[in-house]
Amino acid sequence: MKRVLSGIQPSGKLHIGNYFGMMKTMIEYMEQSDLYVFIVDLHALTSVHDRNRLRTGTLEAASDFLALGLDPDRCTFWVQSDLPEVCELTWILSTVTPMGLLERCHSYKDKTAKGIAPSHGLFAYPVLMAADILLFQADLVPVGKDQKQHLEVARDIAIKFNNTFGETFVVPEPAIDENTAIIPGIDGQKMSKSYGNTIPIFLDDKSLRKVVMSIKTDSTPVEEPKNPDTCNLYALLKLFMEPHRLAEVRNLYINGGAAYGHLKQELFELIRDYFAPARDRKKELLANPDYLRDILAGGAEKARGKAIVTLDQVRDRVGLKY
Ligand code: ADP
Ligand code: TRP
Numbered sequence: 001m002k003r004v005l006s007g008i009q010p011s012g013k014l015h016i017g018n019y020f021g022m023m024k025t026m027i028e029y030m031e032q033s034d035l036y037v038f039i040v041d042l043h044a045l046t047s048v049h050d051r052n053r054l055r056t057g058t059l060e061a062a063s064d065f066l067a068l069g070l071d072p073d074r075c076t077f078w079v080q081s082d083l084p085e086v087c088e089l090t091w092i093l094s095t096v097t098p099m100g101l102l103e104r105c106h107s108y109k110d111k112t113a114k115g116i117a118p119s120h121g122l123f124a125y126p127v128l129m130a131a132d133i134l135l136f137q138a139d140l141v142p143v144g145k146d147q148k149q150h151l152e153v154a155r156d157i158a159i160k161f162n163n164t165f166g167e168t169f170v171v172p173e174p175a176i177d178e179n180t181a182i183i184p185g186i187d188g189q190k191m192s193k194s195y196g197n198t199i200p201i202f203l204d205d206k207s208l209r210k211v212v213m214s215i216k217t218d219s220t221p222v223e224e225p226k227n228p229d230t231c232n233l234y235a236l237l238k239l240f241m242e243p244h245r246l247a248e249v250r251n252l253y254i255n256g257g258a259a260y261g262h263l264k265q266e267l268f269e270l271i272r273d274y275f276a277p278a279r280d281r282k283k284e285l286l287a288n289p290d291y292l293r294d295i296l297a298g299g300a301e302k303a304r305g306k307a308i309v310t311l312d313q314v315r316d317r318v319g320l321k322y
Contacts, residue, residue: 004029005036005138010057011044014064015198017183017191021144027069035075046122067282078299085307089131096160130154134169135307142175165317184232186215212268217260228253240270
């Protein structure tokens with residue numbers, strides 16, 4: 001059975017892009033793999049320097065996953081910082097990571113361009129991510145397209161380490177679903193916490209309706225034909241609509257008659273209904289944070305069982321066991 005692993009940052013409210021780009025895929029993998037899912041709070045620390053925001057973000061992200069259907073008994077689910085082993089492995093890996101490999105990473109440049117402080121942690125972010133993956137000898141890492149380069153860095157580091165010290169790490173494969181590779185935000189750019197253009201998964205009805213109604217559309221009149229394939233409202237409808245209704249809507253776009261206002265109302269109702277049961281579960285979970293902490297502590301213990309085996313072997317390979 002393949003070992004599948006992925007993490008998500010608790011740096012803001014999780015959104016529909018996170019859900020279709022990563023969370024839904026991970027939950028589905030539960031059926032057919034040895035699954036590892038974790039909340040990467042150490043990564044979030046590269047951009048969040050607000051104690052309460054990070055703490056709340058971590059508990060919220062954990063409750064989001066559980067509410068959406070992740071079953072902690074059928075996978076390993078934990079918070080990254082509960083396993084200090086990952087920091088030790090990060091250091092060891094950083095000694096075989098060429099500077100040039102990190103200097104080529106787009107995400108460091110993108111994030112500093114957006115105003116995140118250019119710290120050493122932000123620069124070394126991909127090494128910590130490689131440690132996350134290699135510590136658990138993951139075969140497959142499902143992520144959105146934006147993480148592809150980080151996966152390549154993790155593979156390069158694994159190969160470099162194996163060549164230097166002998167076969168130690170599984171070289172991980174990315175799993176990127178091309179159909180839902182990039183979900184657009186309400187402004188048509190990639191949906192992202194850092195662009196302020198998200199549709200959060202768990203909003204109350206009033207706020208959700210307001211966000212959906214603010215999706216940017218062009219000013220083509222209702223009766224004129226429109227191109228569904230360049231319309232971000234259509235791209236979002238595609239995620240939620242039944243195929244027969246979607247075919248009708250596509251027809252309206254192409255032949256005239258697609259009214260953006262009505263379609264937005266329809267999208268609002270679809271999103272509300274899709275997430276309604278999970279929203280109730282999330283409320284219950286957040287009302288009992290100690291229960292949530294117990295689940296996460298159990299997950300950390302399970303994860304540590306695997307991590308210490310790899311780390312022990314790594315320490316031995318590099319000469320840290322004397
Ligand atoms: P954000 O850009 O909102 O900060 P993250 O970088 O924390 O999101 O991404 C968490 C996961 O969700 C990653 O696997 C990422 O590829 C995926 N993801 C984020 N935004 C999108 C999107 N708009 N479309 C598809 N997947 C996304
Ligand atoms: N960098 C990833 C993101 O921003 C999160 C992440 C950290 C991750 N460690 C990982 C994803 C390990 C997959 C595997 O989305």
